[in-house]
Amino acid sequence: MKNFIASIAAVLLLALPGAARAGTITVKGSDTMVILGQRWAEEFMKKNPTIKLQVTGGGSGVGLSALINGTTDIAMSSRPMKEAEGEKLRTRFNTTGTEISVAKDGVTFYVNENNPLDALTQEQLKGIYLGDITNWKEVGGPDAPIIVYSRENSSGTYVFVKDNLLNGDDYTSSAQTLPGTAAVVNAVSKEKNGIGYGGAAYAKGIKELKIKKGNEAIAPSAENIKSGKYPLSRDLYFYLRNKPAADAKTFIDYVLSPEGQALVTKVGYFPVK
Amino acid sequence: MRNLIAAMLTFASGAALAQEATPAPETAPASEATPASEAAPASEAAPASPSPDERMTNAEGKVASIEEQLIEIKGILSPLTKLKFSGYVQARYQWEESREDGTGGYSRFLVRRGRIKATYTGDLVQYMLQIDAVPTGVTVRDAEATLFIPGTKQNMSVTLGQLKWPFGYESVQSSSDREFPERTRVVRAFLPDERDRGVKYAGKFGVFRLGIGLFDGNGMSYPGSVGVDNDKEKDFVGRAGFDAKWISGGVSGWYGHTMGRGAGETYRHAHERSRVGADLQVYLDFLPVGATALKGEYIKGKTYVSNGAELLDRQASGWYVLLVQNIGLHDAVAVRYDYFDAASGVPAAAASEGSDRPAGTNAVGTIGATVVHYFGENLKLSATYEHPMTATVSGVKDPRDNVLTAQLQARF
Numbered sequence: 147m148k149n150f151i152a153s154i155a156a157v158l159l160l161a162l163p164g165a166a167r168a169g170t171i172t173v174k175g176s177d178t179m180v181i182l183g184q185r186w187a188e189e190f191m192k193k194n195p196t197i198k199l200q201v202t203g204g205g206s207g208v209g210l211s212a213l214i215n216g217t218t219d220i221a222m223s224s225r226p227m228k229e230a231e232g233e234k235l236r237t238r239f240n241t242t243g244t245e246i247s248v249a250k251d252g253v254t255f256y257v258n259e260n261n262p263l264d265a266l267t268q269e270q271l272k273g274i275y276l277g278d279i280t281n282w283k284e285v286g287g288p289d290a291p292i293i294v295y296s297r298e299n300s301s302g303t304y305v306f307v308k309d310n311l312l313n314g315d316d317y318t319s320s321a322q323t324l325p326g327t328a329a330v331v332n333a334v335s336k337e338k339n340g341i342g343y344g345g346a347a348y349a350k351g352i353k354e355l356k357i358k359k360g361n362e363a364i365a366p367s368a369e370n371i372k373s374g375k376y377p378l379s380r381d382l383y384f385y386l387r388n389k390p391a392a393d394a395k396t397f398i399d400y401v402l403s404p405e406g407q408a409l410v411t412k413v414g415y416f417p418v419k
Numbered sequence: 420m421r422n423l424i425a426a427m428l429t430f431a432s433g434a435a436l437a438q439e440a441t442p443a444p445e446t447a448p449a450s451e452a453t454p455a456s457e458a459a460p461a462s463e464a465a466p467a468s469p470s471p472d473e474r475m476t477n478a479e480g481k482v483a484s485i486e487e488q489l490i491e492i493k494g495i496l497s498p499l500t501k502l503k504f505s506g507y508v509q510a511r512y513q514w515e516e517s518r519e520d521g522t523g524g525y526s527r528f529l530v531r532r533g534r535i536k537a538t539y540t541g542d543l544v545q546y547m548l549q550i551d552a553v554p555t556g557v558t559v560r561d562a563e564a565t566l567f568i569p570g571t572k573q574n575m576s577v578t579l580g581q582l583k584w585p586f587g588y589e590s591v592q593s594s595s596d597r598e599f600p601e602r603t604r605v606v607r608a609f610l611p612d613e614r615d616r617g618v619k620y621a622g623k624f625g626v627f628r629l630g631i632g633l634f635d636g637n638g639m640s641y642p643g644s645v646g647v648d649n650d651k652e653k654d655f656v657g658r659a660g661f662d663a664k665w666i667s668g669g670v671s672g673w674y675g676h677t678m679g680r681g682a683g684e685t686y687r688h689a690h691e692r693s694r695v696g697a698d699l700q701v702y703l704d705f706l707p708v709g710a711t712a713l714k715g716e717y718i719k720g721k722t723y724v725s726n727g728a729e730l731l732d733r734q735a736s737g738w739y740v741l742l743v744q745n746i747g748l749h750d751a752v753a754v755r756y757d758y759f760d761a762a763s764g765v766p767a768a769a770a771s772e773g774s775d776r777p778a779g780t781n782a783v784g785t786i787g788a789t790v791v792h793y794f795g796e797n798l799k800l801s802a803t804y805e806h807p808m809t810a811t812v813s814g815v816k817d818p819r820d821n822v823l824t825a826q827l828q829a830r831f
Contacts, residue, residue: 215796216748232664237596240743240751241710242664242702299500314572316542319494322486388704 170198171394175209175222176302177326178345179382182249182413183222189409190400197393203326206302213385214238219394221385224251224302224345225309239387246384248401250416251345252371253306253378255355256331258338263287265356265363268377272311274341277318282339295330295342296321303327306380307343345415372416382415506535507595507830514823520776523820530554531826532594536561543567545576558639560614574623581616581639584656585630586671588698588716589739598743598789600803600824603757605737606716608723609694612639616648617656628669631657636675636692642727650678652689660698668699677722681731690731694720709745725761725779734763751791758784767810776818781810799828 173183180203187199204212209221214234227235227243235243255271257263266274266285273279274292283289296317297304308314324330327344334340335352356363357377370376390398400406407417469477509532517524536549545565551558563582568575583591589602590610601607617634636654637644652675660669676689698716705711719736722729739757746752762780770776787805794800803824809817 216793217796236664236702239710240702240712240745241704244704319497320490322490323493388710391707 169393170200171220171397172212172218173199173201173220173222173384174204174212174218176206176224176382177203177297178224178251178301178303179222179249182382182410182415185409185413186397186401186406189405190397193400194396197396199397205298205300206305207300210385213243213387216387219386220397223383223385224380225305226381226383227385235387241387244386244389246386246390246398246402247381247418248384248398249382249407249410249418250371251380251382252366252376252416253303253310253343253345253380254366255341255343255357256334256352257341257355258334259353260338261287261353263355264353265358267358268311271355271357272313275307275312275317275321276315277320280320290339293337293340294318294321295333295337295340296323297327297330297344298323298325303344306378310378310380368416381418501541502537502539504535504537505831506533507828508533509594509600509826509828511600511827512825516819516821518818518820519816523818531600534560534595542573543569545578560639576621578619578621579617581614582619582632583613584610584615584617584634584673585619585621585632585658586610586656586673586694587658587696587718588669588700588714595828595830598741598751598753598791598801599755599787600789600801600826603716603737603739603755604759604783604785605718605735605739605757608725608735608737608759608761609718609720610638611641611724614639617653626661626663628658628660628662631655634675636677637729638724640727641724641729650689652676652678654692665702666700668697671696671698671718673720677729677731679729679731690722692720692722692729694718706744709747709751711745712743713741714743715740719763733761736760736763749793751793753789753791755787755789756784757787758782767812769812769815775815777809777811777815783810784808797830799830801826801828 173187180201183201187201191197191199206221206223206225209218210223210227210231212218213221214231216238227245232242235241255266261282263282263286270279270285274285274294275296277294279285280292281289282292294317296307299305308317322333324333324342330342330344331352334342354366356365358364359377364370364376366376366378371379384398384401386394402419404419407419410417508530511529511531512527513529514526515524530553533552534549535552536547539546543566545563545567547561547563547565548559549561551560559581561580561582563578563580565576565578567573568577585591587606587610589597589606590613594602602613615634615636615638617632619630619632622629632655634654634656635644635648636652637648639645643649654673654675656671656673656675658669658671661667671694673692673694675692677692678687679690680687681690696716696718698714700712700714703711703713715738717736717738719734721734722731723733723735724730737757737759739755741753741755743751743753760782765780767781768778770778785805785807787803789801789803791799791801801824803822803826805822805824807818807820807822811817
């Protein structure tokens with residue numbers, strides 16, 4: 147009997163690392179959202195000093211994977227949860243998860259500020275990212291090779307562009323993958339023949355391309371993204387395993403409050419409310 | 420060992436000799452070493468450092484060459500990202516109580532499953548091979564070649580090989596995900612080993628799911644049919660279902676024939692082998708401790724496998740209901756009741772030899788409870804107690820055959 151009790155005690159001790167995390171809400175995922183998440187966390191913790199928030203990036207896929215594996219409380223994702231991810235969550239936790247839209251964003255294509263082009267059609271962008279168009283002159287620009295920058299496949303933005311622009315086809319193998327949107331912006335600002343993409347919040351110091359639709363060139367502006375007119379606008383999400391409760395609910399209530407949504411605008415994204 | 424010590428001593432003495440053989444450098448007075456008048460001009464002594472432009476050009480050249488190498492490496496590694504290995508081991512301790520007549524009962528350790536799976540998923544193709552390596556032997560569980568139908572974003576596929584029958588819920592569910600160590604009696608009887616050689620079409624249409632296939636029908640370990648079919652009879656198997664996330668379910672059907680010689684028959688002939696089934700899963704999220712799932716399934720059919728032999732034309736039916744409650748991140752409890760009537764419509768009886776044991780055709784209801792603890796994402800410990808209740812007649816007792824199973828599952 148003593149051995150049995152010792153065994154139970156051992157099991158409980160092994161379970162302690164999980165229990166020790168209680169009191170700290172971990173938020174992980176989308177690199178596009180990480181600055182926003184950190185701003186929310188900073189302001190929230192000022193008002194609620196007893197609740198600790200830990201915000202890290204890694205990409206939407208990484209965040210959702212952490213949610214499925216039980217290593218984060220909230221996953222940030224710049225794309226909807228995939229069916230396969232939902233099935234894994236259901237299998238492990240018997241839950242369908244909770245999806246909360248917390249902000250809006252437009253995926254913006256960046257070119258170097260010296261690039262004479264201001265707008266491209268979706269078909270032209272698709273051609274560039276599939277590798278069918280390799281020279282700027284093919285889309286009305288200078289005679290120069292196009293240097294294509296992309297994100298890693300754990301990024302929600304990568305998946306969004308693949309699904310919504312490339313119709314599920316693979317990126318050109320010559321696309322150079324970079325670890326974050328800031329890195330893409332940095333690369334395009336230094337490479338005069340470069341093109342990259344990312345969230346609108348990062349598009350500073352480089353030129354944002356408009357998207358041509360018929361005779362109209364639609365800019366990734368606040369109005370166009372909020373109204374859905376800009377064709378590559380998207381929601382930014384929080385995912386939880388269960389319905390928000392306790393400290394997590396307090397945080398999400400703050401995120402969706404007028405104050406939390408005002409921070410969305412300050413960071414450069416668009417509020418959902 | 421002696422040789423090692425000798426070698427170490429040889430090495431140490433050699434090093435000492437080397438030190439002795441090197442003469443100490445003669446140190447000249449600073450004034451003699453480099454007279455100020457003979458010192459080379461600064462420009463000759465240390466070449467001028469490159470200008471910022473030169474350094475930038477060099478750095479850009481290096482970055483460009485690294486980028487080229489990265490693109491090349493990416494081209495090489497990219498196909499490998501489509502290849503995934505996974506697997507799990509289920510190691511157990513099992514104890515069964517001894518029956519009143521002294522028969523049955525055991526206390527044993529066993530490795531129930533030792534799986535390793537390789538999956539390559541491309542845009543149009545999927546390869547999957549799963550091996551089960553346990554102390555009793557190594558078997559191929561799945562060997563599938565799948566074509567994703569072009570233009571369907573992998574929502575429609577055709578698979579050929581040895582694969583799971585598209586029937587019901589529990590038979591398709593991975594053993595590594597199940598809360599209970601084994602599938603229910605009804606599923607084990609109608610879908611033994613869950614797999615067969617055949618061809619299957621799978622399609623997703625919004626929330627609707629369809630899986631239909633043509634199979635040998637005898638499963639993967641039925642005697643006389645290991646690896647190949649033993650007759651020309653083929654079976655149609657299919658399931659039409661839906662998946663609306665919090666609720667999912669479907670209806671399944673199976674129709675085919677098997678060649679065999681029934682009692683009193685001189686020659687083999689085709690016997691009907693059929694099943695119908697319905698399943699439902701509901702996922703609820705109303706308790707603060709964690710989510711709740713309720714799952715159930717009913718199967719009725721003719722001709723099934725018992726103890727490795729096919730019971731021709733035997734009508735049977737069964738069902739189960741399973742309740743799972745997650746508790747926090749690391750624990751879950753589940754209760755399951757499953758019922759299997761091995762000969763539908765035949766009243767319960769004593770065994771034919773006239774003993775006080777129940778007949779093998781009597782219905783069995785099993786109530787079981789399990790507790791599961793997850794040590795992170797890769798390790799799961801479960802303890803399960805099951806109490807089978809066999810239908811009896813006067814003078815016959817329900818056998819004592821309760822089973823305790825403690826299982827540790829490691830997966831990657």
